[in-house]
Structure formats: C-alpha cells, structure tokens
Amino acid sequence: MLRVSQKLLILNLLLILVLVGSAWSFKLKFSLEKGSDDIHLRQPFTVFFDQSNLRLYVADTGNNRLVSYELDGTPLKEFDAAGQLRGPIAMIRDDHGNLWVVERPLNSLTFIDLKAHRLERHQIVYQGNPVLIDRLIWWAPYLMLLDRTSGKILALDDNLNIKKVIAPEDPNFRGFIDFKIKGDILWGLENITGRIFTINLKNNQEKIIYPRAKIVLPISIEIDNQENLYILDRDLKKIFVFDKSGHLRYSFLKEGFQPGQVRYPWQLLFVKSDLLVVDEGNGRVDVWGH
C-alpha cells in the first residue's frame, strides 16, 4: 500500500508530466515562407484566416503584397492591387468578400472590391486625431480596429463611421497593443504591462487578468478553446501560456534563425488547433500543431 506522501509525490509527478507534456506537444508542422511565385516573404506582419474559404492570407509587408495559402501551407496567389499596395501590415476579408487592408506608410484603411477592381483609401479620425490603424478584426457587422493613437478599439460600420469605442473603465488603463474577439468577448492585451482585459461586447462586463510572469514586451495575444491565454513577448522571443486566471503554465519558443525559432515575432493566431506565429525577422509564419 502506498503512503499518503508517496501518493502526493506521484500526483505531483503526473501533474509536472502533464504540464511539460503540453509544452512539448506543440511541434512545428511547417512554415509559410514563399509565395507561389517562389519569392520569399519579407517582413510579414500578420496573418488572417478566412473561415468562408478556409484560406490563410499573409500581409507580406516588405514585398507590398498579400499572399494566400491553403491550410496545409500550399501557396495560392499573390495580390498587390496591380502594384498599388504599400506596406500592408494587416488585412481582413469581410462577409461580402471585400478586402480591408491597413497600409501603414499611407496610414490608410484601404477598401478593395476584388470583383469591381476598385480600391479606396480612407483616413480615419477619432476625437480630432488621426487614427493610427493597427490590428483589424471583422466582427460582423463591424470592422474592429486598434487605434495606436488612442490605444482603444474602434468599431466601424459600413460607412466607416465610428459606432463604438471600446476601452476598459479602469482609470489605470494604458492602451491596447493587440486584441482578439471570441464570440462576444473581446480580449485586449495592454501595452507594456501585459494585463489582459476581457470585455463582453454585448453587456460591457469587464474583467482584468494579471499574467503571473515577468513579461518584457507583450506584443500579441491568443486564446485557445480551454481559455488558456497565450502572450507573445517580442523582446524575450517567447510565448507564455497562462491558465484563465493568469497562472503561468509554461513557455516555449526561442530566438534564432532556424525554422521554429524567431527573431522579431509580431502576431499569434489560432487556426483551429494550430498556433501560427508570424515572425517579421525571419520572414515566415511558423505553424505549430499539437
């Protein structure tokens, strides 16, 4: 018969194995590196997953183009709006199949109607200040964008009117650096501190999660189906994984040039159960799977 202390020891060992195992179970499946024209990605910033056609779209910022991929990593097409795109850092495809692209050098929210071959550039202004558009998410019927000038998230309608401004009520709020929306819940990552704000977009209920780890430069956030929180640290070149109350579960990733290593990572995105890490420095998107 096992003593209580022995049972506890075995339980602890099992727990450690589960924790370590979950970190180990993330394995690099493949990387998105080139377009179908064999040209390597250059300073890619973000990736967008279109659920309607199950395709991935990479903002190939340094090459002034967008590149689409099959879910298995097969490159499909390149799109640069006949040479008109300038430094696209983010994009989404809305319910009508139109593209919304952030062209950072022009600070433009650019609308592209692919069928009509129409491209319109828009500058957004909020409270008299030019909006420095960063991350984009389509949350029907709104185009949600992160404004780096105000640090807030703006919900825009079809006519690009600001319908809602999303920011926590916390007086110490220091602006968002990234956000994700899952269902009706917005998860916002705070600048520098790495605090995570959850805001219910329907009833405005708020919650703050304090990640319990020494994060240096949080840059992107993701949430899995179990509500584990993934924070990408650009300076530490690591992904920290927390449980839903902010306790650190494990961390992975390291600096380097080889596939699976990162130099200047920018974005995390879950596509089904795969975790995509966009690395500007190595010019690729690493796809990690369980």
Place this chain on the structure above:
Amino acid sequence: MKRLGLLVILAILGLALQVQAGQSCFSPKCHSRGKIIKGQPHKPVASGQCEKCHFPHVSRYKNLLREPQTEICFSCHKKFEKNISKASFIHRPVAEKSCLRCHDPHSSTHKALLKKDTKNICFSCHKDLQKKFKYSHSPFVRGRCLSCHDPHFSQDRRLIKMQSNKLCFSCHKNRRQIAKIHGENIDHVECLSCHQPHGSNKKGILRSISHRPYEEKNCKVCHQTKRRGIALCLKCHDKNINSFEHFHNHLLGNYQENACLVCHNPHVGDTRDLLKDKPKYLCESCHSQIKQQRAKSLYVHPKCDQCTNCHLAHGSDHPAMLIKGGNDTCVRCHKTQGKFTHPVGEKVVDPRNGQPITCITCHEPMGTNFKYNLRLSGEATLCLECHKNY
C-alpha cells in the same frame, strides 16, 4: 620545580589565548596598531578579532584573507546582502561586491569606514559631475551626496533614497510657497523632471533646455486649450505624426493621457528633444531585456547606451526600429566593412530563413559573449550554421 612548570604551562596557555584573540597581530615589529587603527576601527579590529577575516599563516587569497575579497564582507553582513538582492537598482561597486573601493576594512577617520570624505570618494569615479554651475544645489556644493543618494542600492535608478518629491520636500518644507508656483497638487509633482538636482545655469536650477512656450511664459498655449492627448502637441508639431506612420512605432496611445509625455518633458529637459531622461535609461525603462543582455555580455558594441545613434525613436520600417537597414545602419561608421566583408546584401540569401544577409545576421551589437559581437563563436560554430559541408 613543579611551581615553575605550572607557570610555564600558564604562560603558554595565555599566549595561545592571546593569539586566538588576535592580540599578537598588533606589535611594533609586525602590524603596528597605530598604522592599522586610525580613527574609528571596524568592530572585529577593535576587538582584536583579526582571524575573523584573515588566516594567520597561509591562505589562497590575497592578504591572507579567509575568503575572496568579494565574499568576505558578506560573511558577516548577511542582512545587508539579503537587502541588496531585493533592490531594483544597485550601485555598481556594490553589485560587483567591491566594498573596498569605498570602505577601509580596518579603520577610518571618516564615517562608515569610508576611505575619504563622501565628496572625494564619490567624485573619484563620478568625474563628470565635478561641474561648477551658476546656480548650485546646496548639498551638492557641500559634497553631501548621501543627503539624497543611497550609496548601495535603491528602488530608483538614480539611487535616491526615496521618491523624488518626498525627498525634496524633506528639506524644502515650505509647501505653501511651492504650491504657489506649482499648484496645489504638489504631492504628485515629480520635482526632478524639471529641476537638475546638482546645479544648473538656469535660475531655480532648472534643466538647461526649455520648451519654447515655457521659455516665453506662454503657458496658455498648452494649458488653456480644449485639445487633449497628443492633439495638444500636434497643434504645433503637426508633421511629427508622419514620423509614426511606419511599420514599427513607439506611439503608446493611452499609456498616459498624452502619449508624447511618455518620453518627453513638456517644460524643460537636458536634451534638445526634451527627453525625460538619457536615452539609455528611458529606453531601458521598457526594454529591460536589453539592459540585462548588455550586463551579461562580454562584448558589447561601443556607445551602445546611445540608443538613438542606431535606432529611431518615433518610427521605422526596419526591424528593431533601426535607422536604416541591417547593412546601411552599420556602414555609416564601419565604412570598409561595407566593401570588404562576407558577401552581404539583397542578392545574398541566408539559407536558414531566405532573408538577405546583413551585418546583424552574424553580429549582435547589444552584446554577446563572442569577440566582435558575433552571435556564436567565430571559430566555427557561427559559420557552420550556414556552411554545413565545411
């Protein structure tokens, strides 16, 4: 005869006890008490406990010390060592455990066993502080550095004893007079953001460079306007918004009410762009990893603390917010390396990631443990990353 034997034994015992107590170390022939003890002695010296620090016969450490010089002080001052470990900022000699740079281990005529008086001891390293100002702060002139600074560690990077306004108000007690100039909310004032605590050529020991409206006493330009946030600054500096329209930028909206003030002081400063602090400290306040990297590395790029020599502060299209690309930034100074070197540039591709090879493919200016700031050993490891068949 028996009595004589007893006396001899007692004498030997007494001598042994004396040796044990360290009394025998002090003798005119060996270690003159007068030469070792000048002024206030260190407690073990006063009680003749030389053996607390020294072996009498042999030792593997200099001066017959029982432990390395960097460890011996902490063998007694344990609580102090514990406190150091909790501090955010540690004075370099303390971090290096070089206590003897400031303290005499035996005795001193100065307080706290200091080797010299405070002023001389501080200025022996901080030579750049020996300036004469038109207007000087009294403790600075009198060399009373320790009135404001903690010489060992602090929670503030300037090693000040407490939060700056509290520290200032501990002497400047006439709060009513201060409130007259600075407004009623003086507890939230950061005195050192505008005042140079050592001295200045400006009245009120203000920092040397002023924002024009402040210089012209045209306060209402900023303080009587409906504009808030960065709009307030953009009213005059309207072209600056374009400097943020890059792939990377430092626009930290909402980090505080006016994001410009995360880095800039709206009134006065020591630099032309009115930075709140020296670039090194200002940048490190967020990029703390870089500070650690520099501290841990054997080889760091010279003038690495002048961040804005290579990095743009507002925005850049290059990773790490470099001024130019990974080659062009470096060849501004390293002119020959731009011409004669391992092939670099657009047409030379790194097989590991398909990206063009630049100087920073192999070098890491922020610091590494390899010569020339190489990322890995230049003997072979680094080269073999790409040239696998060699």
